[in-house]
Amino acid sequence: MTQPLGTFVILGASGDLTYRLLMPAIYRLYAHGHWSWNVVGYAPDAWDTAAFRAHIKEGVHAFVPEFQESVWTSFQDLITFSSGELEPEGCRRLQRKVGDSPAVFYLALPPTLFGTAAVALGEAGLANPAAQRRLVVEKPFGHDEASASALRETLHRYWQESQIYRIDHFLGKETAQNLLVFRLTNRFLASIWDREHIRSVQITYAETLGLEGRWQYYEKAGALRDMLQNHLMQLLTLVAMDPPAVWTADTLHNHKTEVLRAVRPIPPDLVKGQASRGQYVAGVVEGQAVPGYRQEPHVAPDSCTETFAALKLWIDSWRWHGVPFYLRSGKRLSHDYAEVAIELKEVPRGLFGAGLNNWLIFRMKPDERIDMVVWAKEPGLTLTPRRRILSTPYRREDEIEYSAYEQLLLAVLQGDRTPFPRYDEVEEAWRIVDPVLRAWENGDPEEYAAGSDGPPGQATLMEPRMSWRRIGETDEATQQEDV
Numbered sequence: 001m002t003q004p005l006g007t008f009v010i011l012g013a014s015g016d017l018t019y020r021l022l023m024p025a026i027y028r029l030y031a032h033g034h035w036s037w038n039v040v041g042y043a044p045d046a047w048d049t050a051a052f053r054a055h056i057k058e059g060v061h062a063f064v065p066e067f068q069e070s071v072w073t074s075f076q077d078l079i080t081f082s083s084g085e086l087e088p089e090g091c092r093r094l095q096r097k098v099g100d101s102p103a104v105f106y107l108a109l110p111p112t113l114f115g116t117a118a119v120a121l122g123e124a125g126l127a128n129p130a131a132q133r134r135l136v137v138e139k140p141f142g143h144d145e146a147s148a149s150a151l152r153e154t155l156h157r158y159w160q161e162s163q164i165y166r167i168d169h170f171l172g173k174e175t176a177q178n179l180l181v182f183r184l185t186n187r188f189l190a191s192i193w194d195r196e197h198i199r200s201v202q203i204t205y206a207e208t209l210g211l212e213g214r215w216q217y218y219e220k221a222g223a224l225r226d227m228l229q230n231h232l233m234q235l236l237t238l239v240a241m242d243p244p245a246v247w248t249a250d251t252l253h254n255h256k257t258e259v260l261r262a263v264r265p266i267p268p269d270l271v272k273g274q275a276s277r278g279q280y281v282a283g284v285v286e287g288q289a290v291p292g293y294r295q296e297p298h299v300a301p302d303s304c305t306e307t308f309a310a311l312k313l314w315i316d317s318w319r320w321h322g323v324p325f326y327l328r329s330g331k332r333l334s335h336d337y338a339e340v341a342i343e344l345k346e347v348p349r350g351l352f353g354a355g356l357n358n359w360l361i362f363r364m365k366p367d368e369r370i371d372m373v374v375w376a377k378e379p380g381l382t383l384t385p386r387r388r389i390l391s392t393p394y395r396r397e398d399e400i401e402y403s404a405y406e407q408l409l410l411a412v413l414q415g416d417r418t419p420f421p422r423y424d425e426v427e428e429a430w431r432i433v434d435p436v437l438r439a440w441e442n443g444d445p446e447e448y449a450a451g452s453d454g455p456p457g458q459a460t461l462m463e464p465r466m467s468w469r470r471i472g473e474t475d476e477a478t479q480q481e482d483v
């Protein structure tokens with residue numbers, strides 16, 4: 001192993017995120033020869049390095065199926081622990097660990113502590129941009145536009161925007177990255193990627209999981225904040241942005257921001273027509289009876305938190321004027337299923353039938369693949385079109401699968417800001433959803449049974465002669481429709 005290139009400091013090192021996600025991801029990167037930085041765990045716990053290593057080893061063992069003792073033995077030499085609070089005095093001790101080397105400070109902390117930690121590091125003299133110091137901030141970045149702006153102000157006291165890496169783990173997913181690669185390398189898409197040819201875009205992220213013990217966060221967040229404001233809005237930008245002329249982080253962020261700026265604001269009187277919310281009641285998910293949201297432990301019995309949210313957005317740009325973008329996500333739905341589906345318009349004059357639209361589907365779950373819905377002649381004596389699916393997975397069986405966190409951690413080490421939303425993207429996304437959040441402060445979400453496809457009211461968002469795609473509509477399922 002080469003000399004460590006820098007120091008990766010995790011603040012909140014005794015927490016769940018470090019244990020379940022960060023350290024397993026770092027271990028895997030190391031095992032595949034991509035990680036050579038020192039790792040310093042920082043937390044108030046009275047641990048020493050040996051105790052920290054033992055704790056981390058347990059997590060890596062549990063979450064990395066291909067764990068190897070021999071790899072761990074050399075990997076653990078990179079890891080040390082420093083005990084301290086989120087105040088400048090404690091953080092100054094980190095200075096000794098970091099020295100003059102490049103350093104990343106990862107805030108694996110509750111969002112209420114992001115500002116405190118960033119300021120403490122700054123006051124301890126650890127934020128010097130000339131020394132290649134980077135700050136990684138987990139989600140959520142604020143809970144509305146005003147709080148996001150306040151957090152930005154706090155971070156910017158010591159950190160420049162170019163030093164800040166905001167995690168949106170969807171941008172580390174293969175499908176998100178492939179949206180860019182597929183769109184921007186295939187000539188046949190270049191001339192049809194606009195309002196002349198595309199009829200609608202549907203982005204669905206459906207989960208069978210429920211609350212998973214996250215009531216404290218989720219009760220205050222809800223599906224719109226948890227999934228749409230960040231993850232799905234980011235996917236929308238990747239679909240809708242103009243192709244950048246050069247591949248630099250700032251150019252990419254400019255293009256993404258331009259899309260979000262062009263999203264038509266939703267005034268209070270249009271919220272009902274452009275947004276739908278639901279909350280699951282008891283039902284059956286994958287054969288298992290599950291309680292309703294309000295019966296989940298610790299959830300208020302009259303909670304108004306939405307566990308399903310859908311939006312219809314209009315992008316007022318030359319490229320997209322008049323094309324509806326539908327976004328939806330929910331918990332305890334019928335299938336674990338996610339896709340970005342692009343619907344093309346019909347041919348100008350359908351000689352062999354009507355309603356024969358093509359779809360290009362970037363599927364994220366259950367497996368990652370591209371499906372193209374096309375129409376081909378049904379074998380036989382008539383000229384009858386039949387729906388077929390051209391389908392390909394991205395990955396061969398023998399190829400390594402890197403998780404979103406692995407992708408993003410590596411990007412941070414490399415100083416590559418492309419897969420991290422810049423502040424203006426976050427701000428614009430809040431601007432879009434804030435009026436809906438305000439409208440939803442009162443009243444109850446519509447009920448939907450756990451295990452269903454969400455609240456029936458989502459259908460009201462659809463433009464005439466459009467409908468939501470079925471959740472779980474895999475190529476196998478649609479192929480069966482044909483027979």
Ligand code: BG6
Nearest residue numbers: 139169170207209226227231404
């Ligand atoms: C997280 C949300 O950001 O994304 C969770 O807080 C959600 O509620 C998760 O379940 C979905 O992402 P993934 O990658 O776990 O499917």
